[in-house]
Amino acid sequence: MNFEFTEEQLMIKQAARDFAVRELLPDILERDAKCIYPERQVKMLAELGFFGIMIDPQYGGGGMDSISYVLALEEIAKIDAATAVILAVHNSLTAYGIEHYGTEDQKQKFLPSLASGEKIGAFLLSEPEAGSDATSQKTIAEDKGDYYLINGTKNWITSADHGGLYILIAQTYPEKKHKGINAFIVDRNSPGITLGPHEDKMGMRSSDTHSVMFTDVKVPKENRIGEDGFGFSFAMKLLDGGRIGIAAQAIGIAGGAFDLALKYSKERKAFGTEICNHQAIAFKLADMAVKLENGRNLILKCAWLKDQGKPYSLESAMAKQYCGDSAMEITTEAVQIHGGYGYVKEYHVERLMREAKVTQIYEGTSEIQKIVISRTLLKD
Amino acid sequence: MKILVCMGNVPDTTTKIRFDSEMKKLDTNGVQWVINPWDELALTRALEIKEQSGGKIEKVSVINIGKADAEPTIRKALAIGADDAYRVDADPTDSYFIAAQIAEVAKAESFDIIMCGIESSDFNDAAVGSMLAEFLDYPSVSAVSSFEFNDGNISLKRDIDGGKETISVSAPFVAIVQKGICINPRIPAMRGIMMARTKPIKVTDPVATDSLIEALTFDLPVSKAACKMVDADNTDKLIELLHGEAKVL
Incomplete structure (x- = not known):
């Protein structure tokens, strides 16, 4: 080691x-x-x-x-x-x-x-009625010989507007269910693509998030990724790796909130002493630090496994679930340590708390991660 | 033309400074080392000048006087964009010693422009640049806050009391730079970080030079006394404290 x-x-x-x-x-x-x-x-x-x-x-x-x-x-x-x-x-x-x-x-x-x-880059998987249930793709990619004709709507797309290149997941053979799904590389400026309004989100407010509508969008056949019907498997493989990134983002948010809370606790006085000298605050800091350390180690192990070419699907689900949930807990405690100041924007922790929330939701909710983890455990 | 940037390896400016039990030496445990901030500004400006010179500046090198443990910091300078590096394998004992070692390399390698930060953020001697110029018998320009290459017609601005002085200078010379020389130190790009290990660090032995300074002891600053709050209406109490305790009245 x-x-x-x-x-x-x-x-x-x-x-x-x-x-x-x-x-x-x-x-x-x-x-x-x-x-x-x-x-x-x-x-x-x-x-x-x-x-x-x-x-x-x-x-x-x-x-x-x-x-x-x-x-x-x-x-x-x-x-x-x-x-x-x-x-x-x-x-x-x-x-x-x-x-x-x-x-x-x-x-x-x-x-x-x-x-x-x-x-x-942007990644277009979620739909108005297909989030965690990603097999229920309603966006259709009709095989027209030398091109695919795309129709449908994608939701919650990060960098939908500023992104220049999409990876789109869409259904080609509905009767084959998830085995009929394909993945395509799509130019954002292709005729027939329109965007919904910028989503007014709780956090991550300076990233652009839109729904993306496809109306008779032609995608050349050579832009399909992998064999015909590889799309769902491809999306799942990508999300295994994506989870490591989101876990790192979550632990970053948590680390940022922790740093601010630690600093504040050493400056703010109550009952005649800095608040970090009160056990109620000191124990919160200890709990936050342990979660951060655990989260970082999980992420680094996943990254190491990935770099070694070893399987990391289970570990990345663990990292994503643990780091997302911990980020929510740590940022909430950071606001608590700041008291009233934590509730105002100037002190940043309320923003970090708002931003932490989505790390429990996107690229697989915490609940989906638990399904991945438990199914892997129970497989044999 | 060739530029040599002198760089110190100093504790990160947020380091909590501690000394050994005899208060004679810095306790380096847990210290994170960085490029001396003023030298980092010098390096950034040197690279900008090279990029704007249309090929007239052929390379920017860095030099450090230090042991092998300074190499990660040297490689950061290479990642930022320096073409190569020199390390004189010795403890940087005092400014005279450091300047003497840099002078040897600068002479041997015929550098035209030598840039260094106005001082180091650890010992604050602010002496290496001037001493180096003396060793080399080059002109030196101190407190440089603007450096324009102008196709070889070099123009420097110095900060003076109440304003700036613009001067022209011909190579070879030493420019001792300070804040303002560039907007921000350059952040290394991925490509630079990837390339850093492939760039040469030439290690040489020091020339025999005496150190002129021996530090007898170091003292840490006295920690701030606690603040006493006095009620705005209680001026008698304030005067009593200022007179009796602070002894300033």
Whole structure:
């Protein structure tokens, strides 16, 4: 066992930290309040290579490992979870999906623009009536010979507007149920794509989230990922990896709230002493720190398994469920430690608490993770 | 032309400083090391100048006087964009020693522009740049807050009392830079981090030089006394405390 990070991993973590403090923190409250997309910051992150962090250098990426990636995501999420989710969807789902399941032609055609951040990736799986029950895809991809004709609606799509490249999951053979589902690479500007209004969300307010409507959208046949009917299996494989990213985002949110609560508890006085000297607060800090440590270790183990090419489906479900739930608990306690100040926006912890909530919901709810975990345990 | 940026390896500026039991040496346990912030600004500006020079600046090198444990910090400078690095394998005992070692390398490698931060964030000597210029018999410009290459017609701005002084200078010279030289230190990009290990760090032995300073002891700052609150109406109490306790009246 080796718990030491490499020099490069530490450098990436520090680079992400420096970027977040310098470029994301100053306007986060305004972007959160007014739902402003972090356009300037996304461009800078692209220039620094964060949108191609794990992509093979032959396609223009940084070729870093999953451990570097989760360390970077955590640091960004500590300050700004909305920017972290833009990175997470782009890297864990869109870029990873094309790089690991795409044809060589698809990789050469699409990866360079994803690696450079010229195009931001989005992943279109959820539908108005298909969230956790992802097999119930109503969006139809009709096989028309040399192209597919797409009709239907996707919901809760991160980077739907600013994203340039979609990975779309849609049903080609409804009678085959989940075995009839396909995955496609779709240009966001294809004729027939329209967006619903920006969702007015509880948290992650500066990431853009929309529903996406497809009306007779033509997708060339060569844009299908994998064999005919591979789409559902592909989506599930991607989400296994995506969960590691969301777990890292969740623990970042929690870590950000913890840092603020720890600092505040050493400054704020009550009953003649700093509140950290009261056991009621000190024990909260201890509980929060243990959860953070557990969560980080789970994430790092998943990232390590993934880098080693070993199975990580069970562990990533555990990490996602534990980190999402812990993020909610830790951020709630951070608000509690701040008392009244925690309830106002200036102190950031209320925002982090709002942002934590969705980590229990998207890319598989905590309940879905428990299904994955328990079914794996009970399989034999 | 070639630029050499001198870089110190210093404790992260948020480090809680401790000394050994005899108060003679920094306790380095748990210390995270970083590029001296002023040197990091110098490096950032050097790289910007190189990029804007249209090929006239062929490379930017960094130099550190330190043992092998300074190499992660040196590699950060390489990740940020320096082309190569020099490390003189010695403990950086005092400014005179450090300047003498840098001078040897600068002379041997014929650097045209040498940039260093105005001081180090740990010992604050603010002496290496001037000493280095003396060793090399080069002009030195201190407190530089703006550096324009202008196709080789170099123009520097110095901060002086109440304003700025603009001067031109011909290479070779030493520029001792301070805040304002660039907007922010550069954050290393993924590609730079990936490339850092492939860039050379040339390690040389120090030349025999005496250190001129021996630190006798270090003292930590006295911690702030507790604040006493006095009721706004109770001026008698305030005067009594200022006179009797603080002894300022």
